[in-house]
Structure formats: C-alpha cells, structure tokens
Amino acid sequence: MNEVLIRGARLYGEGEPVDVLVADGVIAGIGAPGVATVPEGAEVIEAAGQVLLPGFVDLHTHLREPGREDTETIETGSSAAALGGYTAVFAMANTDPVADNAVVVEHVWRRGREIGLVDVHPVGAVTAGLAGERLAELGTMAKSAAGVRMFSDDGHCVADPLIMRRALEYSTALGTVVAQHAEEPRLTVGAQAHEGERASRLGYTGWPSSAEESIVARDCVLARHAGARLHVCHVSTTGTVDVLAWAKGLGVDVSAEVTPHHLLLTDERLATYDPINKVNPPLRTEADAERMRQALADGVVDCVATDHAPHAVQDKDCEWAAARPGMLGLQTALSIVAETMVRPGLLDWRGVARVMSERPAEIAGLPDQGRPLAEGEPANLVLIDPDAEWTVHGAELASLAGNTPYEGMRLPAVVSATLLRGRITAREGKIG
Amino acid sequence: MRHLLTTEGLAADDATALLDTADELKRTLLGREVRKLPTLRGRTVVTMFYENSTRTRVSFEIAGKWMSADVINVSASGSSVGKGESLRDTALTLAAAGADCVIARHPASGAAHRLAGWLAEAGTSVVNAGDGTHEHPTQALLDAATLRERLGGLKDRRIAIVGDVLHSRVARSNVHLLATLGAEVVLVAPPTLLPVGVRSWPVTVSHDLDAELPALDAVMMLRVQAERMHGAFFPSAREYSIAYGLNEARLRLLPEDAVVLHPGPMLRGMEIGSAVADAPRSAITEQVRNGVHVRMAVLYHLLAGDGADRD
Numbered sequence: 001m002n003e004v005l006i007r008g009a010r011l012y013g014e015g016e017p018v019d020v021l022v023a024d025g026v027i028a029g030i031g032a033p034g035v036a037t038v039p040e041g042a043e044v045i046e047a048a049g050q051v052l053l054p055g056f057v058d059l060h061t062h063l064r065e066p067g068r069e070d071t072e073t074i075e076t077g078s079s080a081a082a083l084g085g086y087t088a089v090f091a092m093a094n095t096d097p098v099a100d101n102a103v104v105v106e107h108v109w110r111r112g113r114e115i116g117l118v119d120v121h122p123v124g125a126v127t128a129g130l131a132g133e134r135l136a137e138l139g140t141m142a143k144s145a146a147g148v149r150m151f152s153d154d155g156h157c158v159a160d161p162l163i164m165r166r167a168l169e170y171s172t173a174l175g176t177v178v179a180q181h182a183e184e185p186r187l188t189v190g191a192q193a194h195e196g197e198r199a200s201r202l203g204y205t206g207w208p209s210s211a212e213e214s215i216v217a218r219d220c221v222l223a224r225h226a227g228a229r230l231h232v233c234h235v236s237t238t239g240t241v242d243v244l245a246w247a248k249g250l251g252v253d254v255s256a257e258v259t260p261h262h263l264l265l266t267d268e269r270l271a272t273y274d275p276i277n278k279v280n281p282p283l284r285t286e287a288d289a290e291r292m293r294q295a296l297a298d299g300v301v302d303c304v305a306t307d308h309a310p311h312a313v314q315d316k317d318c319e320w321a322a323a324r325p326g327m328l329g330l331q332t333a334l335s336i337v338a339e340t341m342v343r344p345g346l347l348d349w350r351g352v353a354r355v356m357s358e359r360p361a362e363i364a365g366l367p368d369q370g371r372p373l374a375e376g377e378p379a380n381l382v383l384i385d386p387d388a389e390w391t392v393h394g395a396e397l398a399s400l401a402g403n404t405p406y407e408g409m410r411l412p413a414v415v416s417a418t419l420l421r422g423r424i425t426a427r428e429g430k431i432g
Numbered sequence: 433m434r435h436l437l438t439t440e441g442l443a444a445d446d447a448t449a450l451l452d453t454a455d456e457l458k459r460t461l462l463g464r465e466v467r468k469l470p471t472l473r474g475r476t477v478v479t480m481f482y483e484n485s486t487r488t489r490v491s492f493e494i495a496g497k498w499m500s501a502d503v504i505n506v507s508a509s510g511s512s513v514g515k516g517e518s519l520r521d522t523a524l525t526l527a528a529a530g531a532d533c534v535i536a537r538h539p540a541s542g543a544a545h546r547l548a549g550w551l552a553e554a555g556t557s558v559v560n561a562g563d564g565t566h567e568h569p570t571q572a573l574l575d576a577a578t579l580r581e582r583l584g585g586l587k588d589r590r591i592a593i594v595g596d597v598l599h600s601r602v603a604r605s606n607v608h609l610l611a612t613l614g615a616e617v618v619l620v621a622p623p624t625l626l627p628v629g630v631r632s633w634p635v636t637v638s639h640d641l642d643a644e645l646p647a648l649d650a651v652m653m654l655r656v657q658a659e660r661m662h663g664a665f666f667p668s669a670r671e672y673s674i675a676y677g678l679n680e681a682r683l684r685l686l687p688e689d690a691v692v693l694h695p696g697p698m699l700r701g702m703e704i705g706s707a708v709a710d711a712p713r714s715a716i717t718e719q720v721r722n723g724v725h726v727r728m729a730v731l732y733h734l735l736a737g738d739g740a741d742r743d
Contacts, residue, residue: 189663273541
C-alpha cells in the first residue's frame with residue numbers, strides 16, 4: 001500500500017518536530033522523530049522542522065472548463081491547486097455552458113476525479129443561465145453524483161430579492177449554502193474601479209462600496225428570516241465587515257471569505273491603467289485592506305478564498321475598460337496570507353489552518369477536509385517551508401493563463417508537499 | 433517631451449513653454465496668405481479616433497498640415513477596428529507603417545497611457561486627444577491660451593467650471609492645468625455631477641452658480657447631456673437649465689470683463705443661452721482658433737524639439 005513518512009514536521013508550526021506516517025489514505029501514526037520504523041517502500045519526505053497543516057480548501061475557483069479551455073482546464077487548474085497546497089477546490093458555475101444542471105456539474109466532478117490531484121467540487125448556479133430570473137434545478141444538482149453543496153451565480157449578483165429569498169429558503173431542505181456575489185447592479189452600471197479619490201481623478205467609473213454593503217445587509221436579513229445559511233463571496237469593504245459583525249451578533253448563519261488580493265493590493269494600482277489589476281470586486285483602499293486583514297484575524301471574515309480567475313492575454317493586454325476582471329490566485333494564496341497575516345503576527349500557523357482549511361471545509365460541509373492532524377484522520381495535508389522565499393513569474397505558474405498581479409514580487413512561504421488522501425500530489429514545485 | 437497624456441503632472445515650465453510656442457506660431461501665421469510652415473516636413477502623424485469628434489480631429493489635422501506633416505486620419509468605423517482588431521494591434525500596425533506620432537481619442541480612460549506603453553519600443557509619440565472621462569490635455573491648453581490672451585495671465589484669476597464635472601475629461605485637464613498655472617478654480621455643479629473625492633482636488637466646490645458669478649474672471653460651461661437625467665443625475669433638463677444654465681440674466685451677474693468659455697459641442701438652451709454663446713465676452717470661437725495653434729505647438733515640441741536625436 002501507498003505509504004509516506006513525513007520526517008520531522010512541526011504540526012501547525014508548533015512544538016517539537018514529529019514524524020507523521022501516512023498509510024491507506026489516513027494518518028497512521030504520529031510520533032517522536034526516529035521512533036517509527038520506516039515501512040519498506042515508503043516514500044520519505046524530510047520536513048526538517050517545516051510546518052504541517054491540513055490541506056487547503058478553496059471555496060472560490062474558476063477552472064474555465066467547459067468553455068474557455070484556452071485559459072484553464074480542470075487539469076491545469078488542478079495542478080495549480082495541488083502546487084498551491086490545496087486538497088479541495090470549488091469550481092464556480094460561470095462556465096460555458098453554465099453549471100446550472102446535473103450534466104455539467106457531473107462532468108466537472110468526474111473530470112476532477114479522473115485527474116485526481118485535488119477534489120474538484122462543482123458549484124451550481126443559483127439561477128438558470130446565471131440570468132437571475134428563475135431558480136436552477138438546485139435539488140437535482142445536490143442529489144447528482146457531484147453532490148453539489150454550494151450554489152452561486154458568482155460573477156453576477158442574485159439581485160432580485162425575491163429570487164434570493166427563495167434560493168435561501170429552498171436550500172434549507174438540501175443542506176446547501178448559497179454564496180452571493182454581492183454587487184447591486186444598479187449601483188455598478190459601467191463600474192470599472194473602486195469609487196474613491198483615485199478612480200475619480202483617473203477617470204474610472206466608480207464601483208461604490210455601498211453596492212456591496214447594501215446587498216450583504218439585505219441578504220443577511222433574508223437569511224435570518226429564512227433560517228438559511230448564507231455565504232458572502234470576496235468581501236472587500238470596511239462597511240461589509242461592519243454588516244457581517246452585526247449579523248453574526250444577531251445569530252444569522254452567515255459566513256464570509258476574503259481573497260488574497262484584497263488583503264494585499266489596493267486601488268493605488270489604478271494609476272498604471274494596467275488591467276492585470278482589474279478584478280471584481282475591485283481593489284479598494286489601504287483602509288479597506290487593513291480592515292480585511294483585521295477581520296480575518298478576528299474571525300468576522302471566516303476564511304480565505306482565491307477567486308482564481310484565469311484570463312487570456314488578449315483579454316488583459318488591452319485598454320482597462322475592455323479587459324476582463326480577475327487574477328490568478330491558487331499558487332500565490334498561501335504566500336500572500338503569509339506576507340499579510342503571518343509576518344505581521346495577525347495569524348499563527350494554526351490560524352492559517354483555520355482560515356484556509358478548517359473553516360472553508362465546515363462552510364461547504366466537507367467531512368474529510370480541514371480535519372485535525374491526528375491519527376486516523378484523512379491524510380489531506382500540506383507541508384510548508386515558512387522560511388523559504390520565491391519570486392512570482394506568471395509564465396511559470398501551472399495555469400494556462402499567466403495573469404498574476406504579483407509578477408516579479410518576492411514572497412514568503414513555499415509549499416514543499418501536498419498530499420491528497422495520502423498520495424503526494426505536489427512536491428518541491430512539481431506535480432506528483 | 434515624448435508624449436502628451438495628461439495635464440496632471442505637467443510642469444508649469446513645460447506648460448508655459450507650450451503656450452508661448454502657440455502664441456508665437458499664432459503671430460507668425462497672422463495675416464499670411466499661405467499658412468504653412470515647413471517644420472514637420474517628412475513627419476507622419478496619424479489621428480486615431482474611436483469616438484465621434486468634429487473640432488478636435490479637424491483641429492489636429494489642420495495643425496499637422498500647417499506644419500507640413502503628413503496627416504492620416506483613422507476612425508473606428510471604416511478601419512480594421514470594425515473587424516475586431518484590438519487597440520494594441522491597431523497601434524502597432526500604425527507604428528510599423530511609419531507613424532511618428534499617434535493622436536488618439538478613445539472611450540476608455542487610460543487608453544492613451546496604454547498606447548504609450550505599447551508604442552515605447554517603436555518610439556512613436558502619443559498625444560491624448562481625450563480618453564474616457566480622464567483627460568483631454570490639448571483642450572485645457574487651448575483654454576489656457578485663450579484665457580491668457582483675454583485676461584493677460586492666469587495667476588490668481590478665479591475661474592469657474594460649471595456642469596457635468598463627473599463625466600468630463602475637459603474639467604479634469606483644466607483643473608490640473610489651471611491650478612499649475614496659479615489660477616483659483618471653482619467647480620459648480622449639483623452634488624450628483626461631482627466626482628467622489630473632489631474635495632481633495634485643488635479646487636473649491638459650490639452648488640450655487642449665482643453666488644459665484646460676481647467674483648469670477650472667467651466661467652467655463654461644460655456640456656450636459658440631457659440623457660443624464662435617465663441616470664437620475666438631475667430631475668429634468670429644465671430644472672438643470674434653471675439652476676446651472678448660463679442665461680442672459682445670469683450673464684449680467686458676471687463682472688463686465690469676465691470671459692465665457694465652452695469646449696463644445698454646445699447644447700444651446702441647456703447649459704448655455706444662445707445669446708450668451710454669441711455675446712462679445714464669449715471666447716468660444718477663439719478657443720477653436722487657438723486650438724489649432726496649441727496643437728501645432730504640441731506637435732512641434734513632440735516631433736521637432738529633439739529632432740537631432742531622432743534622425
């Protein structure tokens with residue numbers, strides 16, 4: 001049987017190094033270094049004091065298959081995920097055709113299984129064709145082989161309050177969660193960048209914070225009345241954090257994610273007019289980014305999600321208004337979290353496990369992800385060298401597209417190995 | 433100077449040099465039967481307009497021709513743009529075909545910056561002839577030239593810009609240039625037509641045109657599209673006109689020697705009364721006339737200034 005010995009890892013970056021034996025897809029034993037006998041044929045990973053965490057779970061990934069296989073496929077996206085330390089990703093529904101029916105979600109799920117580098121969980125659309133007008137067949141998708149656990153029209157807001165109310169109510173019977181892309185469409189007609197001093201001066205049509213906050217507030221109220229679970233995608237504004245804190249205080253069953261880019265980058269980048277920095281929701285102010293980091297540390301924002309969004313060169317190397325919004329994220333997420341949260345002391349490695357693995361697994365209801373590092377638990381693991389640094393080059397990332405806003409940046413923390421159910425999916429920057 | 437993309441960041445010395453050159457060119461050409469200088473002979477200038485325009489395109493074309501440059505006009509319709517060619521490819525094509533200077537108008541803010549980046553290798557100069565709601569630097573330069581001429585200078589002069597500042601590249605370029613040249617700028621508009629964060633600009637802000645008029649040296653009226661009422665920027669064209677239009681009664685509140693400007697195209701009866709537009713204190717046709725000289729000056733500084741290095 002497939003056995004791996006991780007020698008001298010520090011669990012959650014705490015305490016003395018231990019040896020972790022992985023067999024039959026689970027953690028078979030944890031013990032003092034050198035005590036365990038190395039089974040014959042076992043693969044040995046010399047951890048040398050590196051940090052071992054449960055494998056990461058990304059609630060927000062765009063894998064582009066079916067429809068835009070020129071920018072990413074389930075295979076290349078799975079590689080990027082494994083190299084980034086992920087053992088499960090949620091593939092958003094805005095493909096072509098849209099993942100609003102059992103056929104498409106089962107295709108995505110099956111391709112993920114065939115490739116086998118990361119658990120690919122398709123997100124189902126909330127409304128047919130992402131059009132916001134009538135519900136997609138949520139129950140059929142939930143009960144399909146893909147076992148859809150999360151629904152979202154991401155890229156579009158479920159703007160109609162009646163449709164959103166019904167989606168929340170309906171999903172209570174399915175045990176699923178509705179993830180909202182919070183963007184009031186009437187307040188963001190033609191919007192190109194965060195509405196603020198910089199966008200005004202540079203002539204960008206503004207995307208006001210209130211367009212996010214008003215939808216989050218409305219949806220929290222709707223979720224409360226429906227007794228439903230709401231997840232808020234990519235929160236980006238100070239006001240949204242205030243609304244979330246208020247709703248959680250009332251006991252609303254709401255969770256929220258923040259992207260790595262909203263933790264680090266700001267609308268200062270608008271001055272370049274380079275659409276590599278164009279994303280939706282837009283990069284906001286330093287004060288907003290600061291608040292995102294604080295809210296993630298405090299738990300008001302539950303987790304990190306990448307919003308990994310590959311785009312072709314021609315859709316980025318153009319004038320800003322013509323460019324598609326979005327940026328790569330799977331292979332840089334850990335490093336951005338290390339840079340923005342771990343280095344300043346806002347999170348320790350146990351905290352990283354919480355925001356990148358445990359909470360997202362709980363939110364999506366994955367029973368075998370985000371589990372404790374303990375004997376008998378599934379061996380979905382990531383080993384991190386916290387002291388190593390690397391320089392980001394879009395062309396070297398596993399994604400077919402190369403649209404990273406971190407090009408040329410030197411960042412901390414490197415994934416040494418990723419294990420999915422005991423099998424090594426990535427090691428030292430290479431697949432398998 | 434390699435490109436002219438914005439007036440923001442344009443140094444006072446550079447701006448003044450451009451305006452002085454424009455004055456000199458105007459004097460040189462005054463009364464000449466043949467209005468043609470040989471300065472840019474052998475240079476190729478391409479205008480690339482992705483939006484409709486009468487005065488700006490024609491003004492640049494005349495400016496180039498009076499300087500003896502070869503001027504070629506490309507518009508979005510009737511070119512490969514209509515076949516889906518990207519802005520980048522169109523620009524690289526024009527540069528490869530030998531354009532020394534590309535004069536671009538585009539609906540996307542920042543388009544001129546992007547062009548300058550793509551054309552860096554080719555060494556082609558870029559003039560921003562209006563990018564989205566960002567800037568329109570030659571308009572601000574011709575406004576400054578007109579105001580200098582009428583007022584004798586800009587230092588400490590009080591100038592109001594009235595109307596749809598939010599959507600106006602003319603307003604942005606004027607705010608920066610006028611502030612750089614030492615003028616006091618007042619923006620007058622309903623709150624819905626002022627950009628977020630406008631209070632960080634080097635201006636004062638007012639919603640009361642009547643209160644501002646008596647202290648002004650010049651008033652610049654911006655075009656206000658009646659369709660803006662569909663975005664609820666104001667209730668009706670009528671209400672806008674009553675509150676912010678420069679009609680004859682309001683004209684009497686202005687000091688006698690104050691100047692009225694409008695970048696055009698005007699909507700007579702909306703933001704400006706017909707009689708006001710045609711009044712002697714209106715400098716609207718002078719603005720157009722000065723536009724040619726200012727654009728000649730810009731082409732001169734971009735294409736002839738360092739000619740020795742380029743050849």
